Amino acid sequence: MKVLVPVKRVPDTAGEKKIDPNDRTVDRESVESVLCPVNEFAIEEAMRLKEQQDAEVTVLLVGPESAQPVVRKALSYGLDAGVQVVDDAVVGSDALGTAEVLAKALAAEEFDLVIFGNQSTDARTCLVPAAVAEILGLPALTYARHLEIDGDQITVHREHEEGWDVVESSLPAVVSVVEAINEPRYPSFKGIMAAKSKPLEVRSLDDLDVDTSRVGSDNAAAIMYEFRDRPPKEPGTIVEDDGSGAAATQLADWLVEKKFV
Amino acid sequence: MDLTDQQQDLRRAVRELAASFDEDYWLRHDAESAFPWEFYHAFADAGWLGIAIPEEYGGGGLGVLEASLMLEEVAASGAAMNGCSPMHLTIFGLNTVVRHGSQALRAEVLPPAATGELHVCFGVTEPDAGTDTTRISTRAVRDGDEYVLTGRKVWITKAGESQKMLVLTRTTPRDEVDKPTHGLTLFLVDLDDDAVHLTAIPKMGRNAVTSYEVVLDGLRTPAATRVGEEGQGFRILLDGLNPERILLAHEALGIGRAAIRRAVGYARERIVFDRPIGANQGIAFPLAEAVTRLDAAELMARHAAMRYDAGHDVGREANMAKWLCADAGFAAADAAVQTHGGMGYAREFHVERYFREARLMRLAPISQEMVLNYVSQHVLGLPRSY
Ligand SMILES: Cc1cc2nc3c(=O)[nH]c(=O)nc-3n(C[C@H](O)[C@H](O)[C@H](O)COP(=O)(O)OP(=O)(O)OC[C@H]3O[C@@H](n4cnc5c(N)ncnc54)[C@H](O)[C@@H]3O)c2cc1C
Numbered sequence: 238m239k240v241l242v243p244v245k246r247v248p249d250t251a252g253e254k255k256i257d258p259n260d261r262t263v264d265r266e267s268v269e270s271v272l273c274p275v276n277e278f279a280i281e282e283a284m285r286l287k288e289q290q291d292a293e294v295t296v297l298l299v300g301p302e303s304a305q306p307v308v309r310k311a312l313s314y315g316l317d318a319g320v321q322v323v324d325d326a327v328v329g330s331d332a333l334g335t336a337e338v339l340a341k342a343l344a345a346e347e348f349d350l351v352i353f354g355n356q357s358t359d360a361r362t363c364l365v366p367a368a369v370a371e372i373l374g375l376p377a378l379t380y381a382r383h384l385e386i387d388g389d390q391i392t393v394h395r396e397h398e399e400g401w402d403v404v405e406s407s408l409p410a411v412v413s414v415v416e417a418i419n420e421p422r423y424p425s426f427k428g429i430m431a432a433k434s435k436p437l438e439v440r441s442l443d444d445l446d447v448d449t450s451r452v453g454s455d456n457a458a459a460i461m462y463e464f465r466d467r468p469p470k471e472p473g474t475i476v477e478d479d480g481s482g483a484a485a486t487q488l489a490d491w492l493v494e495k496k497f498v
Numbered sequence: 499m500d501l502t503d504q505q506q507d508l509r510r511a512v513r514e515l516a517a518s519f520d521e522d523y524w525l526r527h528d529a530e531s532a533f534p535w536e537f538y539h540a541f542a543d544a545g546w547l548g549i550a551i552p553e554e555y556g557g558g559g560l561g562v563l564e565a566s567l568m569l570e571e572v573a574a575s576g577a578a579m580n581g582c583s584p585m586h587l588t589i590f591g592l593n594t595v596v597r598h599g600s601q602a603l604r605a606e607v608l609p610p611a612a613t614g615e616l617h618v619c620f621g622v623t624e625p626d627a628g629t630d631t632t633r634i635s636t637r638a639v640r641d642g643d644e645y646v647l648t649g650r651k652v653w654i655t656k657a658g659e660s661q662k663m664l665v666l667t668r669t670t671p672r673d674e675v676d677k678p679t680h681g682l683t684l685f686l687v688d689l690d691d692d693a694v695h696l697t698a699i700p701k702m703g704r705n706a707v708t709s710y711e712v713v714l715d716g717l718r719t720p721a722a723t724r725v726g727e728e729g730q731g732f733r734i735l736l737d738g739l740n741p742e743r744i745l746l747a748h749e750a751l752g753i754g755r756a757a758i759r760r761a762v763g764y765a766r767e768r769i770v771f772d773r774p775i776g777a778n779q780g781i782a783f784p785l786a787e788a789v790t791r792l793d794a795a796e797l798m799a800r801h802a803a804m805r806y807d808a809g810h811d812v813g814r815e816a817n818m819a820k821w822l823c824a825d826a827g828f829a830a831a832d833a834a835v836q837t838h839g840g841m842g843y844a845r846e847f848h849v850e851r852y853f854r855e856a857r858l859m860r861l862a863p864i865s866q867e868m869v870l871n872y873v874s875q876h877v878l879g880l881p882r883s884y
Binding site: 306309310313423424425426427429430432433 | 503504507508511514515518540543544545546548549558
């Protein structure tokens with residue numbers, strides 16, 4: 238079985254991000270770039286398929302040459318090979334433009350399964366996995382909190398607010414996973430050492446036959462007109478316990494009011 | 499002195515793994531004198547313990563620089579010496595076995611050490627011989643294919659968790675050799691024996707890892723457990739001193755980094771007289787000075803590591819690095835306690851733990867005085883004082 242895991246380079250999730258006022262993209266200098274943490278769940282799931290079913294796993298990244306350490310990081314978990322799409326024309330693409338490039342890059346590979354993280358921690362649109370599946374004409378099994386492969390059938394538990402649905406399809410398919418699906422491992426020492434010597438292919442949009450009228454900032458359907466700093470955190474509500482037991486009632490009322498219970 | 503991509507990757511990975519054990523984990527293990535098994539296994543399972551063990555024995559075959567970066571990150575995570583000491587000896591201390599052990603001994607010991615299954619401790623110090631190593635009185639007497647060991651070691655870290663001990667003994671009495679450094683012999687003995695008695699030593703800090711008094715009461719060990727030639731033990735030990743100092747320097751550096759991180763966080767947040775205490779230069783300057791000293795000490799430590807790995811003699815650099823880092827680490831921990839005011843004395847703010855462990859780095863395994871003795875004699879060419 239062949240599995241592809243598309244991954245993204247994002248600004249450190251915990252870091253204070255700044256937007257460059259000139260081009261309205263995230264200022265990459267202001268914060269360290271890392272492998273999107275949600276991708277770690279996709280990688281872990283792929284590693285399990287590798288261990289249990291001998292799957293061959295390739296990581297795919299669309300991003301500038303400077304994002305190569307992120308591919309290497311992904312490989313250090315034990316994946317087999319990497320593909321990186323590097324092209325200046327991609328800069329500033331929106332979710333649909335990115336999906337276009339990813340779909341073409343995936344179509345150039347043989348695969349049975351594509352495992353995405355359900356969202357990236359910088360944009361959080363959750364659009365890309367479904368868009369890619371749509372472009373490729375493949376089943377999309379999104380928000381998976383559990384995944385099982387049996388022959389050429391895949392079953393996932395699709396998470397939603399009330400629980401989950403059991404969704405099945407045949408392979409090949411595109412899934413996106415949520416963080417409840419597993420507990421990602423840490424890269425091992427040997428994995429890091431081996432990552433350097435894993436095959437890594439670099440492709441351009443030309444190589445992939447991507448229609449450039451659909452990618453890049455000029456062709457983005459989503460345009461950012463304005464941005465603002467995150468408002469400071471509002472102080473929370475403090476319920477004082479005066480010993481009379483009134484605090485418990487107040488607390489319960491508050492929980493009901495906020496619809497937590 | 500830039501690190502390679504690979505060194506940076508390794509360092510980042512250690513940082514992430516170490517961060518999965520928070521400061522409260524260490525506070526708890528220190529308070530309860532509980533060995534940090536979960537932490538140890540996490541590093542062992544991910545293959546880190548073999549980082550510097552040769553590849554032919556299942557290790558990573560990397561140098562003292564990578565090993566040092568790893569232990570520095572462990573210390574800096576807040577694990578401090580409670581995190582470093584469980585792994586320290588495996589990381590580079592078995593170098594004596596790599597370089598001087600027989601083929602059979604290497605094949606027996608190194609692979610399980612690299613996976614972390616085998617724990618080894620190091621027994622040199624005795625009640626009447628610490629700094630003056632040649633005065634040790636633990637005797638090893640040849641008896642056919644065996645040696646019989648009798649004596650008393652102190653401060654032997656991790657002896658209770660270890661299956662084996664690398665132990666320095668005297669095979670020829672001091673008054674029967676030309677030089678006091680002759681007649682000492684190194685063995686790698688099994689500790690699981692009725693002739694071995696352990697007593698834990700209550701101490702000031704690094705309490706997750708216990709150090710023991712170890713009594714050898716006629717312990718029989720096969721001649722094949724000898725490391726190197728009989729009588730050559732001191733020379734073999736000397737071989738490992740410089741990398742040991744380089745590692746320790748980086749560990750001390752890590753403690754200093756952890757202390758500064760805490761102190762800066764507190765100095766920003768603690769409001770006294772309506773402003774953050776960090777706005778007072780009386781608080782800010784000691785921290786600025788501490789980080790300046792740490793950065794300078796780091797340069798010497800890295801320099802020593804890189805030169806050692808390139809095959810140069812690094813007696814000067816390794817000793818200076820150990821002195822500078824132990825000093826800078828302690829100054830940083832002290833400044834961190836002061837920054838916290840009374841809370842610096844409370845366990846929950848962690849800096850008192852760093853203070854207690856940073857203090858250790860100026861004492862053991864080699865005191866600051868003995869480092870200065872080295873520099874006086876070998877760098878300045880002054881007469882030997884002892
Ligand atoms: C927590 C801890 C863990 C340890 N773990 C181990 C271990 O695993 N294995 C092991 O073998 N040992 C271990 N040790 C022992 C440690 O290596 C010794 O304590 C250290 O080498 C100093 O020896 P000593 O205690 O006998 O000091 P002493 O030799 O008694 O020295 C006392 C003081 O006098 C100073 N001094 C002595 N001579 C001179 C001189 N000529 N010039 C200037 N100053 C001098 C010393 O610097 C020191 O400050 C450990 C110690 C501690 C505290």
